[in-house]
């Protein structure tokens with residue numbers, strides 16, 4: 001997979017890709033990530049990329065020209081499966097969407113800033129708009145990093161143990177069950193006996209029951225999906 005990320009703050013988003021699973025995925029050649037600084041496409045030598053909004057109102061809007069130049073240049077070089085705009089006024093990312101995106105070849109991600117981008121960019125280029133939750137971030141960079149993490153770890157061969165992504169929370173619309181490791185008892189706090197029993201079918205049942213219990217209690221909305 002190749003991911004191109006267009007942003008006004010490349011430095012803000014780079015670091016998550018330099019550690020842990022995201023780094024290993026790149027080292028293994030499973031994904032290539034490229035960052036593009038919108039400032040390089042500014043309309044003047046002062047680096048202008050945003051302006052006041054028509055009709056008045058607080059906040060700057062990213063201008064159409066720098067984004068058009070950057071996106072058009074990339075689109076001439078390859079076909080993108082999706083051109084994604086990160087914005088709070090969109091559908092929220094979920095595991096199903098991450099699964100679908102993990103099978104794509106080329107993704108282009110545009111991150112907003114300030115009041116967002118000129119609507120004509122959204123109308124002309126964007127094939128998918130995505131929020132990561134019902135709260136507002138200062139910019140779309142962290143949201144893009146979240147999206148990339150959710151997608152990249154699902155690319156086959158990225159996680160060492162192929163099954164571990166399958167038992168994540170949400171993969172089956174259930175929260176994950178509790179997990180324990182040694183010691184079996186600590187300051188009087190015991191690990192549930194069933195987990196020490198060696199009876200794996202029973203352990204599977206127990207985990208499923210616990211996942212259901214947790215989901216009913218904390219996220220009953222997931223059970224109606």
Ligand code: 6GU
Pocket residue numbers: 086087088112130131132133134135136137138139140143144
């Ligand atoms: Cl994608 N962008 C911003 N700025 N805020 C958000 C978001 C995105 N998703 C949730 N909040």
